[in-house]
Amino acid sequence: xxxxxxxxxxxxxxxxxxxxxxxxxxxxxxxxxxxxxxxxxxxxxxxxxxxxxxxxxxxxxxxxxxxxxxxxxxxxxxxxxxxxxxxxxxxxxxxxxxxxxxxxxxxxxxxxxxxxxxxxxxxxxxxxxxxxxxxxxxxxxxxxxxxxxxxxxxxxxxxxxxxxxxxxxxxxxxxxxxxxxxxxxxxxxxxxxxxxxxxxxxxxxxxxxxxxxxxxxxxxxxxxxxxxxxxxxxxxxxxxxxxxxxxxxxxxxxxxxxxxxxxxxxxxxxxxxxxxxxxxxxxxxxxxxxxxxxxxxxxx
Numbered sequence: 006x007x008x009x010x011x012x013x014x015x016x017x018x019x020x021x022x023x024x025x026x027x028x029x030x031x032x033x034x035x036x037x038x039x040x041x042x043x044x045x046x047x048x049x050x051x052x053x054x055x056x057x058x059x060x061x062x063x064x065x066x067x068x069x070x071x072x073x074x075x076x077x078x079x080x081x082x083x084x085x086x087x088x089x090x091x092x093x094x095x096x097x098x099x100x101x102x103x104x105x106x107x108x109x110x111x112x113x114x115x116x117x118x119x120x121x122x123x124x125x126x127x128x129x130x131x132x133x134x135x136x137x138x139x140x141x142x143x144x145x146x147x148x149x150x151x152x153x154x155x156x157x158x159x160x161x162x163x164x165x166x167x168x169x170x171x172x173x174x175x176x177x178x179x180x181x182x183x184x185x186x187x188x189x190x191x192x193x194x195x196x197x198x199x200x201x202x203x204x205x206x207x208x209x210x211x212x213x214x215x216x217x218x219x220x221x222x223x224x225x226x227x228x229x230x231x232x233x234x235x236x237x238x239x240x241x242x243x244x245x246x247x248x249x250x251x252x253x254x255x256x257x258x259x260x261x262x263x264x265x266x267x268x269x270x271x272x273x274x275x276x277x278x279x280x281x282x283x284x285x286x287x288x289x290x291x292x293x294x295x296x297x298x299x300x301x302x303x304x305x
């Protein structure tokens with residue numbers, strides 16, 4: 006039997022030039038063989054996994070779709086944050102309104118008038134009044150001498166006017182169904198509600214985002230007429246609904262301040278029509294309930 010010749014230690018440590026030449030040639034042949042075995046990358050066919058010259062059409066489409074989704078998510082989040090910020094400012098305004106009204110009521114013993122006829126004034130409402138022949142609006146009696154710049158307004162209704170003779174408006178309406186009084190409404194009571202007659206201040210709404218199908222309003226009405234407190238006509242009650250102007254989609258809501266000062270958001274809970282109440286999908290307006298409970302019946 007012939008055994009292969011083994012290289013001695015001395016040969017391994019001190020290779021002869023012939024061996025170096027042979028090893029170098031062998032490495033070159035192996036390298037060439039490897040290069041022949043590696044497939045070249047083709048942009049057209051997409052085959053191969055060597056050095057790449059660019060993206061495939063499918064990869065570009067995937068990147069564009071992912072970037073589009075991220076941008077859409079960013080726009081949605083930014084819009085929701087802006088809506089939340091506006092709603093929080095509205096809630097803060099309503100707390101100020103409730104506190105101002107409460108101080109007035111405790112001092113006078115009765116809630117402010119919603120609207121009354123006063124000599125020398127062509128308009129005298131809870132929020133603004135204007136002297137006959139004048140162009141400028143003045144703060145209503147509830148504000149106790151404050152300037153019009155101090156009157157809070159809904160951040161979504163700045164500069165708006167209401168449905169009543171172009172009257173200046175804050176974007177909020179005042180509960181004239183049970184608390185305030187609009188002079189001329191046919192009801193048993195002839196003045197605003199006395200403070201002593203209110204039992205549960207936390208159960209009666211005071212101010213809220215006001216609006217109906219025709220625009221903003223300032224006199225809040227209840228869904229059902231009350232001969233004792235507010236016997237306004239159907240058309241007047243229809244114009245005294247709330248505006249669900251804040252938020253979007255399932256989170257669309259209106260903000261309401263209660264007599265005790267707390268503020269709550271309401272999503273429109275129902276759809277009714279006829280003499281029982283109104284709801285308008287196009288303008289997102291309607292009542293906050295199907296009965297008069299939160300307007301006064303629960304608190305009187």
